Amino acid sequence: MRLKKITLLKKKNLLKTLKNSFIFIFSLFILGCSSVDKNSSENIKPEYLIIKGMNLKKIGEYSKALALYKEALKKDEKSAILYEEIGETYTKLGDYSKGIKYYKKALAETEYSTDINRNISYIYYLKGDYKNSLKYLNKLYDNELDLESKKLKAFLLIKTNKKEEARNYLKNLENSIQSFDKTYYETYLNFLLKEKDYQELSKVLYNISNKYYSDSNAMTLYFTFKEKISKDLESLEKELKRYIVSHNGNDKLYILLATLEQKLKKYKERDLVLRFVSPQGKLDKKYIKLLGEKDE
Numbered sequence: 001m002r003l004k005k006i007t008l009l010k011k012k013n014l015l016k017t018l019k020n021s022f023i024f025i026f027s028l029f030i031l032g033c034s035s036v037d038k039n040s041s042e043n044i045k046p047e048y049l050i051i052k053g054m055n056l057k058k059i060g061e062y063s064k065a066l067a068l069y070k071e072a073l074k075k076d077e078k079s080a081i082l083y084e085e086i087g088e089t090y091t092k093l094g095d096y097s098k099g100i101k102y103y104k105k106a107l108a109e110t111e112y113s114t115d116i117n118r119n120i121s122y123i124y125y126l127k128g129d130y131k132n133s134l135k136y137l138n139k140l141y142d143n144e145l146d147l148e149s150k151k152l153k154a155f156l157l158i159k160t161n162k163k164e165e166a167r168n169y170l171k172n173l174e175n176s177i178q179s180f181d182k183t184y185y186e187t188y189l190n191f192l193l194k195e196k197d198y199q200e201l202s203k204v205l206y207n208i209s210n211k212y213y214s215d216s217n218a219m220t221l222y223f224t225f226k227e228k229i230s231k232d233l234e235s236l237e238k239e240l241k242r243y244i245v246s247h248n249g250n251d252k253l254y255i256l257l258a259t260l261e262q263k264l265k266k267y268k269e270r271d272l273v274l275r276f277v278s279p280q281g282k283l284d285k286k287y288i289k290l291l292g293e294k295d296e
Contacts (some may be wrong), residue, residue: 046072208214251281
């Protein structure tokens with residue numbers, strides 16, 4: 001499974017910037033702001049520097065934010081929130097090693113933190129260190145993981161070759177899926193296909209068609225994988241045609257149907273189906289490949 005498929009993984013969603021103590025810090029700022037001599041850095045409270053750094057980070061001024069955080073660090077070396085902010089800022093700058101370093105410092109200042117463990121796990125994932133990424137994600141109870149983190153865990157179990165655990169985790173995770181999730185199902189189906197577990201793969205495909213029949217994206221995935229394992233292409237061709245007629249087609253379904261017609265040597269039907277592919281769809285590699293096979 002390629003890494004880019006894990007938009008399991010939208011990166012900006014996994015780094016949480018909201019801190020539970022922000023209101024407390026803000027209150028300190030309001031109470032102490034009037035006594036701050038803004039012309040004297042020695043009198044500026046670390047809370048003020050943190051808040052100003054957060055505002056700079058919010059608009060993408062990461063280097064400037066980092067400078068303020070470092071100044072605050074001289075005044076308070078025990079602030080978990082400050083270490084988190086520094087860790088997140090280094091991560092935003094692409095310095096994952098320092099990001100992990102400061103998140104671990106934040107962790108040392110707290111008894112337990114779901115967010116910090118999750119963020120350390122995610123940064124290790126960005127580095128391609130799947131073993132350590134899974135290690136920190138495993139520090140959390142399963143009910144502390146959001147859906148994106150659970151999908152990440154499934155990916156990590158696969159990448160660290162924990163096949164049986166990955167199989168069970170993916171199977172149980174299906175109960176948490178409330179609406180069609182392409183990332184999850186694509187991950188699960190690819191895993192089962194690689195393991196040649198066609199019986200379980202067929203069950204998952206059945207679940208998709210049963211639960212999401214009206215969702216064209218779900219059914220596109222369904223037909224894509226069914227074509228990979230089907231031993232009866234004639235029946236699959238008829239099933240796909242029925243779906244296109246009743247729910248309208250899309251470029252991927254048209255290309256898949258044309259591929260089936262090609263395999264069945266129904267060249268006139270293939271050519272007819274290809275006429276329905278949009279100009280954008282004709283840029284699809286599968287369409288181009290099909291044209292190449294057609295011309296041979």
